[in-house]
Amino acid sequence: xxxxxxxxxxxxxxxxxxxxxxxxxxxxxxxxxxxxxxxxxxxxxxxxxxxxxxxxxxxxxxxxxxxxxxxxxxxxxxxxxxxxxxxxxxxxxxxxxxxxxxxxxxxxxxxxxxxxxxxxxxxxxxxxxxxxxxxxxxxxxxxxxxxxxxxxxxxxxxxxxxxxxxxxxxxxxxxxxxxxxxxxxxxxxxxxxxxxxxxxxxxxxxxxxxxxxxxxxxxxxxxxxxxxxxxxxxxxxxxxxxxxxxxxxxxxxxxxxxxxxxxxxxxxxxxxxxxxxxxxxxxxxxxxxxxxxxxxxxxxxxxxxxxxxxxxxxxxxxxxxxxxxxxxxxxxxxxxxxxxxxxxxxxxxxxxxxxxxxxxxxxxxxxxxxxxxxxxxxxxxxxxxxxxxxxxxxxxxxxxxxxxxxxxxxxxxxx
Amino acid sequence: xxxxxxxxxxxxxxxxxxxxxxxxxxxxxxxxxxxxxxxxxxxxxxxxxxxxxxxxxxxxxxxxxxxxxxxxxxxxxxxxxxxxxxxxxxxxxxxxxxxxxxxxxxxxxxxxxxxxxxxxxxxxxxxxxxxxxxxxxxxxxxxxxxxxxxxxxxxxxxxxxxxxxxxxxxxxxxxxxxxxxx
Numbered sequence: 001x002x003x004x005x006x007x008x009x010x011x012x013x014x015x016x017x018x019x020x021x022x023x024x025x026x027x028x029x030x031x032x033x034x035x036x037x038x039x040x041x042x043x044x045x046x047x048x049x050x051x052x053x054x055x056x057x058x059x060x061x062x063x064x065x066x067x068x069x070x071x072x073x074x075x076x077x078x079x080x081x082x083x084x085x086x087x088x089x090x091x092x093x094x095x096x097x098x099x100x101x102x103x104x105x106x107x108x109x110x111x112x113x114x115x116x117x118x119x120x121x122x123x124x125x126x127x128x129x130x131x132x133x134x135x136x137x138x139x140x141x142x143x144x145x146x147x148x149x150x151x152x153x154x155x156x157x158x159x160x161x162x163x164x165x166x167x168x169x170x171x172x173x174x175x176x177x178x179x180x181x182x183x184x185x186x187x188x189x190x191x192x193x194x195x196x197x198x199x200x201x202x203x204x205x206x207x208x209x210x211x212x213x214x215x216x217x218x219x220x221x222x223x224x225x226x227x228x229x230x231x232x233x234x235x236x237x238x239x240x241x242x243x244x245x246x247x248x249x250x251x252x253x254x255x256x257x258x259x260x261x262x263x264x265x266x267x268x269x270x271x272x273x274x275x276x277x278x279x280x281x282x283x284x285x286x287x288x289x290x291x292x293x294x295x296x297x298x299x300x301x302x303x304x305x306x307x308x309x310x311x312x313x314x315x316x317x318x319x320x321x322x323x324x325x326x327x328x329x330x331x332x333x334x335x336x337x338x339x340x341x342x343x344x345x346x347x348x349x350x351x352x353x354x355x356x357x358x359x360x361x362x363x364x365x366x367x368x369x370x371x372x373x374x375x376x377x378x379x380x381x382x383x384x385x386x387x388x389x390x391x392x393x394x395x396x397x398x399x400x401x402x403x404x405x406x407x408x409x410x411x412x413x414x415x
Numbered sequence: 416x417x418x419x420x421x422x423x424x425x426x427x428x429x430x431x432x433x434x435x436x437x438x439x440x441x442x443x444x445x446x447x448x449x450x451x452x453x454x455x456x457x458x459x460x461x462x463x464x465x466x467x468x469x470x471x472x473x474x475x476x477x478x479x480x481x482x483x484x485x486x487x488x489x490x491x492x493x494x495x496x497x498x499x500x501x502x503x504x505x506x507x508x509x510x511x512x513x514x515x516x517x518x519x520x521x522x523x524x525x526x527x528x529x530x531x532x533x534x535x536x537x538x539x540x541x542x543x544x545x546x547x548x549x550x551x552x553x554x555x556x557x558x559x560x561x562x563x564x565x566x567x568x569x570x571x572x573x574x575x576x577x578x579x580x581x582x583x584x585x586x587x588x589x590x591x592x593x594x595x596x597x
Contacts, residue, residue: 092489096418
């Protein structure tokens with residue numbers, strides 16, 4: 001094994017080692033999820049050296065330098081004020097989901113008008129309209145970090161894979177017998193997973209366009225799915241009250257997370273794949289050990305349905321959004337609620353952290369999106385302008401652009 | 416509402432839940448009717464650019480009513496919403512005689528849709544509060560409703576504005592919910 005070079009990853013903080021083994025270039029990552037400005041760098045480097053034989057004494061100074069750069073990034077103040085930059089008006093019916101590529105240069109929108117549109121974020125110009133679906137385009141995704149392919153999932157029961165550059169449709173994935181309502185690329189960008197109202201999920205090979213496996217076992221509609229970071233596990237959440245953990249390689253079900261008393265609304269792995277958080281219509285969130293499938297904690301506090309839940313990039317915090325009009329922030333370690341985000345005048349249907357973990361973004365039926373400080377629960381900014389409820393909201397990777405998609409047929413870029 | 420709620424309303428409705436599709440030309444009064452059903456304020460209603468969904472309780476049923484925008488350019492998207500429809504309500508502006516032919520054509524096309532085959536249809540002859548409104552019988556004849564043989568149907572005169580006749584129509588809806596729902 002010979003070390004070639006280091007790559008820096010800001011969010012979540014980490015150092016990627018590129019090395020050669022048996023003539024093949026491989027990578028492995030050293031996650032520094034607990035890194036903060038107070039971390040003793042010399043002690044940390046010693047720990048890394050002990051654990052990682054690829055890092056020899058001669059590399060020490062380099063590693064120190066990289067960690068200092070990560071620390072520098074961490075203490076950059078994020079007091080960015082967002083303003084409405086562009087209103088994207090080309091859709092003639094309500095939007096569904098929206099997404100960015102990693103660099104944030106392009107974004108995509110799905111709509112009831114059966115198209116997915118690709119936009120230039122900087123100019124607001126419509127680059128492409130992806131036409132071909134025969135019903136609502138509900139789920140959209142880019143294969144980040146590469147960002148050269150788009151997957152669209154439709155109520156027409158198919159999923160299509162497109163080229164971001166040309167708009168060419170590479171494949172139409174057929175096989176589901178009801179609406180496709182969720183999809184995801186794995187981080188390795190070799191597979192697309194689709195979840196359907198037909199109670200199954202399917203994995204598709206991006207290269208040859210073939211179905212790899214069907215994940216069967218749920219007894220009601222699948223409405224969300226999510227890969228883990230390493231891509232060897234995928235979770236599916238269903239109206240049957242359970243979340244299933246599947247082995248991606250074999251399609252075998254590893255665990256069924258049983259405990260919620262109503263349909264699942266959302267579920268996600270943390271970065272290091274050790275925990276799964278789930279949100280449910282039963283008004284609670286639950287934390288599960290991803291390896292054993294055992295419940296670790298129940299996060300209570302909301303007094304209406306939990307509609308969305310997510311980890312921050314490092315997995316230290318959990319944010320929950322509810323039909324009760326509030327959001328909450330929990331510490332993933334202590335499981336204690338550390339902040340309550342109050343102010344929305346309607347249910348909150350989407351919630352996410354910025355990649356830095358220093359801001360939370362919420363989307364609500366009150367037609368506003370809001371930015372919050374996750375530590376204090378203080379509302380930092382209200383993004384006003386949509387004339388109907390907001391269905392979706394996302395940050396770009398840098399955390400300095402926000403995209404909101406609404407029932408008012410527009411998508412807005414805030415920067 | 417949110418996307419998740421839309422998915423929940425999308426799945427085949429359980430017993431005692433009825434999925435009602437509200438269609439008709441633009442300015443027929445669909446959204447006013449929807450708000451009248453939900454006992455909401457009807458003073459500021461603008462053309463629907465997409466859809467509105469409301470759930471109302473009636474005679475032991477939960478009626479999930481989907482009001483779909485009727486402007487010409489978005490009519491081709493009506494079929495986005497056909498899945499699992501239990502009852503079709505078609506709304507006509509009884510005072511807009513110039514568009515009787517157009518509305519009749521749209522209705523005829525809907526009745527030919529495979530996904531709506533056999534679905535009971537209620538036609539609301541709306542805007543009866545206007546002096547120029549054509550009576551329901553005249554509309555029924557003009558639209559050749561008597562030739563509908565593949566489903567149960569009913570025409571009901573009403574005013575979504577005053578609420579008159581609306582409840583009579585909904586009583587018919589509850590009576591004619593498919594046998595499987597009972």
